[in-house]
Amino acid sequence: MSASISKSRQRRIAAIARAEVDPSRFDRFEPITKGPVVAVLGLCALGGIAFFYLLVGKTIGLFRRK
Amino acid sequence: MDDQPAFDILIVGSGPSGVHAAQEATRQGAKVALLDIGHRDEHFPKIIPPLPFSHLRASDPNQREYFVGDPQDALDAQERAGAHLTPPRKYMIRDMESLFPLRTTDFLPLQSTSAGGLGVSWGANVFTLSARDLAKAGMPSDEMAEHYKNAAEEVGVSGRGDDDVGPLISSQIPLQPPLDLDTNARSILGTYEKSRAKLNRNGFMLGQSAMAILSQPIRDRRANPYRDMDFYSDEARSVYRPQFTLAALQRLENFHYLPQRLAFSFEETADGMARLKYKDVSNLTEGSIVARRLLLAAGAINSGRLVLQSRPQRGARLNLLTNSNIWIAAINLAMLGREARDDRYSLAQLTAMILPQGANQDYTIAQFYSYRSLLFFRMLSRIPLPPSLAVLLLRLIATSFTCVNVHFPDYPSKGKWIELGEGLHAHYEIPPEQQKANHAVEKTIVRCLRTLMCIPMGISRPAHGASIHYAGTLPFSDSDQPYTCDATGRLHGTRSVYVADGSTWKYLPAQGLTFTLMANARRVARQAVRSLTQ
Numbered sequence: 001m002s003a004s005i006s007k008s009r010q011r012r013i014a015a016i017a018r019a020e021v022d023p024s025r026f027d028r029f030e031p032i033t034k035g036p037v038v039a040v041l042g043l044c045a046l047g048g049i050a051f052f053y054l055l056v057g058k059t060i061g062l063f064r065r066k
Numbered sequence: 067m068d069d070q071p072a073f074d075i076l077i078v079g080s081g082p083s084g085v086h087a088a089q090e091a092t093r094q095g096a097k098v099a100l101l102d103i104g105h106r107d108e109h110f111p112k113i114i115p116p117l118p119f120s121h122l123r124a125s126d127p128n129q130r131e132y133f134v135g136d137p138q139d140a141l142d143a144q145e146r147a148g149a150h151l152t153p154p155r156k157y158m159i160r161d162m163e164s165l166f167p168l169r170t171t172d173f174l175p176l177q178s179t180s181a182g183g184l185g186v187s188w189g190a191n192v193f194t195l196s197a198r199d200l201a202k203a204g205m206p207s208d209e210m211a212e213h214y215k216n217a218a219e220e221v222g223v224s225g226r227g228d229d230d231v232g233p234l235i236s237s238q239i240p241l242q243p244p245l246d247l248d249t250n251a252r253s254i255l256g257t258y259e260k261s262r263a264k265l266n267r268n269g270f271m272l273g274q275s276a277m278a279i280l281s282q283p284i285r286d287r288r289a290n291p292y293r294d295m296d297f298y299s300d301e302a303r304s305v306y307r308p309q310f311t312l313a314a315l316q317r318l319e320n321f322h323y324l325p326q327r328l329a330f331s332f333e334e335t336a337d338g339m340a341r342l343k344y345k346d347v348s349n350l351t352e353g354s355i356v357a358r359r360l361l362l363a364a365g366a367i368n369s370g371r372l373v374l375q376s377r378p379q380r381g382a383r384l385n386l387l388t389n390s391n392i393w394i395a396a397i398n399l400a401m402l403g404r405e406a407r408d409d410r411y412s413l414a415q416l417t418a419m420i421l422p423q424g425a426n427q428d429y430t431i432a433q434f435y436s437y438r439s440l441l442f443f444r445m446l447s448r449i450p451l452p453p454s455l456a457v458l459l460l461r462l463i464a465t466s467f468t469c470v471n472v473h474f475p476d477y478p479s480k481g482k483w484i485e486l487g488e489g490l491h492a493h494y495e496i497p498p499e500q501q502k503a504n505h506a507v508e509k510t511i512v513r514c515l516r517t518l519m520c521i522p523m524g525i526s527r528p529a530h531g532a533s534i535h536y537a538g539t540l541p542f543s544d545s546d547q548p549y550t551c552d553a554t555g556r557l558h559g560t561r562s563v564y565v566a567d568g569s570t571w572k573y574l575p576a577q578g579l580t581f582t583l584m585a586n587a588r589r590v591a592r593q594a595v596r597s598l599t600q
Binding site for chain 1: 138
């Protein structure tokens with residue numbers, strides 16, 4: 001991983017890894033299963049965000065190695 | 067130096083090949099010794115409570131130590147060897163770099179230093195090879211049938227054997243009832259039933275994986291407790307590990323376990339015995355052992371290294387085989403927003419065999435995992451979103467998230483080798499025509515996944531060697547060439563040295579090799595014992 005993504009992103013992922021195994025934050029990592037409609041809508045929204053993020057991110061060089 | 071043999075059979079390596087060779091040799095009445103580095107882990111079994119994954123996640127304050135360890139280490143290990151190398155399994159490669167140095171820039175194998183070898187993190191998929199595949203790899207199918215059966219009795223295999231992937235497991239293998247599939251796998255199998263004709267036309271067959279996981283107890287092992295902790299613990303000893311066989315062997319009078327020894331070369335004495343030289347890794351002293359027969363079962367890379375160090379020839383290069391593998395992350399649309407049952411086992415649920423028309427006649431194998439107990443953080447580096455948004459996405463798709471691990475067959479070619487220079491040097495490069503063939507099959511698999519309503523979101527391509535399947539360094543050969551073996555596994559040019567691991571395979575099928583390694587090691591061990599009286 002260290003070769004392909006930035007140090008700051010690595011630090012953020014490591015912080016999430018620590019949070020994910022903290023029992024007091026257990027609920028924040030549980031699956032969301034409130035019915036297919038909510039899931040599909042959420043997925044569409046996230047897909048849109050991902051597309052936008054990639055478009056903008058690539059333009060401003062957000063994924064460049066640091 | 068004393069040339070009197072201390073043992074009939076001396077085995078190097080305690081992985082799947084080594085322990086099964088040892089078991090067969092002891093059953094034949096031979097006095098057997100097995101030598102390895104033998105690292106063990108006493109720590110994690112004490113700190114992982116015997117509770118379900120979901121319960122531990124919600125309540126255990128110590129879970130970070132066994133689920134994550136150092137997050138950076140966890141992510142680096144994943145890049146190298148997939149997600150199987152969790153903190154409790156990492157002892158398997160402790161001191162690997164110093165004990166088995168390897169110079170390479172394009173091949174990243176794992177070499178085990180533990181009791182149980184690479185079998186410590188075996189994915190437990192069981193395949194038997196067809197007569198055609200066995201012949202292509204160099205093994206006689208008529209002899210293998212009995213050894214497959216004996217290996218199955220030791221390991222314990224559960225599965226169906228009567229579904230569309232039935233050809234991947236011999237009907238002669240005694241099978242326990244199949245394990246319960248998880249919700250996601252049941253959903254995928256349901257979709258498959260509806261689209262079977264179309265998928266089969268594309269050469270895509272899907273069914274339940276045969277697994278070395280117990281659905282019924284045998285001996286001191288229990289049925290799988292469906293706690294989804296199989297990546298982290300050997301609770302109930304339900305998933306087979308070679309160290310279970312090693313522990314049973316240690317109770318026999320005609321078996322001697324010699325840990326903490328690194329074999330570095332062998333020679334034959336004037337009267338045809340084998341003398342193995344080793345270094346004691348606890349005090350760095352050197353020693354040697356004489357045995358009537360030496361069986362190399364240190365894995366394809368290290369058995370190759372041992373032979374090159376013992377019988378060096380200028381410019382000698384050994385072939386090297388490894389299954390290329392990719393991971394396809396997919397969303398099973400039929401499961402979106404649906405809840406999944408909590409009780410499940412963690413390893414592969416379904417297996418697909420793919421043989422597209424017009425392709426070569428060797429299967430490609432895909433295994434379906436439902437992603438849960440490996441946690442979200444391992445996926446974050448692969449999702450091009452801010453990590454917190456990626457977590458939200460993963461929570462939304464958690465129950466439908468499917469990881470498909472695809473293995474391609476491998477063949478010897480000029481750009482795949484190991485050689486001895488200043489240390490061992492490895493190079494691995496797939497020829498363009500093989501790459502093209504793999505790519506064509508990959509496209510077929512992606513198309514079939516869509517038919518299964520599993521929408522591929524991304525493909526990860528680990529480094530060569532990350533499949534942890536290695537073979538081909540000392541292949542079977544009818545001619546008496548150096549660095550090859552005869553059909554019994556005897557190294558050409560020697561009287562007393564046999565190779566009992568995957569080094570001898572001339573071809574590496576996509577079907578996981580581990581179970582066939584066990585059966586072939588038993589076959590070679592029997593041949594070696596027989597040779598004592600000839």
